[in-house]
Amino acid sequence: MIVETKPHSLLVVGSVGLDDVETRAGKRSAVLGGAASYFSVAASFLAPPRMVAVVGTDFPAQHTALFEKHGVDLAGLERVPGETFRWSGVYSPDFVNRTTIETRLNVFSDFRPKLPAGWGASDLVFLANIDPQLQFNVLEQAGKPKFVACDTMNFWISGRRPELLRLLERVDMLLLNDEEARQLSGEANLPAAARSIRAMGPSAVIIKRGDAGALLFHEAGVFSAPAFPIENVVDPTGAGDSFAGGFMGWLARAGSTSPQSIRTAMILGSVLASFAVEDFSLDRFRTLDLSEIRERFAAFVDLVHFEKIRL
């Protein structure tokens, strides 16, 4: 059965930055990074997102051009005097540990997200990993979105807990990794952690486990999305944000946030994340096309396929 649905509009707020990154595969300086960058370009393969972010006057025009080429609506991308957000980090050879060398907020430190006219009526809102107070301010400007998802991190869980808890009362879904889920809930067991977090507000929780995939806990039960086994990982930066982009991009394209759409969205999130790690920065997305996404989606179908049996 094919139900024709109207696509949903999709808004993201988050960081756009320049990264210095070193992995076993090499080293890159001042390459495009930031959660909103990965999210937007990943989402763009499924539905064009609206970006709310800030960059400095040093932000290269080629990066803005990349966003435009992917149909990202940049009416909410402010350019202000000063330097763009910078992050630098190094991954251990086995990619298990990441050491942040330096974070310079630069123009991001005074960022007060402002939604352009009309964007308050966005159907879907993704609050990428920024200060929960800013995430809350964006929600205040949004009207009544059909679905709000947010990301967070250890830094905010410990340092901005009251603000984060206030935010969670108003979001439909929280995405976070396993360690963050344990930290937020105080529960070591992941199903118990998810249950505890769902009691804080979000009806759905996605726990990301890196190369072990992601788990969804919501009112319709549990769903396990595998990660695609990638032999040649080049740079894991942005994998989680690309997952979120593919995830929200599918919900926007499908015009649905039903439990079944959310499951399929997790697979598309995993698909986009699996491409993101195959090159530095957003480079893999530069050449990616829909036929490759289609092929990898089929590979995910095969990855978990088994015959039903009678016992």
Next chain:
Amino acid sequence: MIVETKPHSLLVVGSVGLDDVETRAGKRSAVLGGAASYFSVAASFLAPPRMVAVVGTDFPAQHTALFEKHGVDLAGLERVPGETFRWSGVYSPDFVNRTTIETRLNVFSDFRPKLPAGWGASDLVFLANIDPQLQFNVLEQAGKPKFVACDTMNFWISGRRPELLRLLERVDMLLLNDEEARQLSGEANLPAAARSIRAMGPSAVIIKRGDAGALLFHEAGVFSAPAFPIENVVDPTGAGDSFAGGFMGWLARAGSTSPQSIRTAMILGSVLASFAVEDFSLDRFRTLDLSEIRERFAAFVDLVHFEKIRL
């Protein structure tokens, strides 16, 4: 299409012991343990296995009775003067770490597995985690099994590497956990580790990742089996052996080692492992019945189900 097949005979060699175990859920002393115990009873729900193992004169008759009740053929279970193999360990509250307090080999230290008459013609052989030299000796007594799988551990990978490598040339499948796969191959990346291990002999490798499920690498590609999210884990001891029991039990029952049967077997392995951790020792298996296995298999089908889409 239903193809009627003849069940395969299944032989296991491994440890049978008495465990002292402590977890956040409590403490048990001198309870039934050992890889061959978990394997055999887990497998018995699908196909009755033949057990080759050794116990001392102190081994309680009630445990032998449990094996018999589950249809385990004990013609290969030696009872010799001395004490039964003993293991004691403590799990961290989050179940991430296990500390072995003591291992006393006792009668196991002089164990020389002997296959009873006729067992050399077993179709399927599982070499549970014991000295690779003993595993090899069992293979020498076996005729030409259709399928040989083996388990191993860090202790043998570092201390009996030449013997292990000689063994691997003659097995069809190796089951091991992610850390062991990295240790054996020297590769941090799991697909790379699996490729390296397959070059050592086994055409198939299963990498077990605890509550993150298991990955199969073989000539027909990659398969990802999820773990069932269990909120009330009581005792993870024997989960891997129960997985192997459910896995080999299904191959025996199906009378097939085809790539599709191997995928289904991994799900049944995961099903049995998910029950094993719900109570201490083999206690959960005492009350388990086929209808519960059927229900959880259906829950696994649902756990990974998503709608196929057109992009």
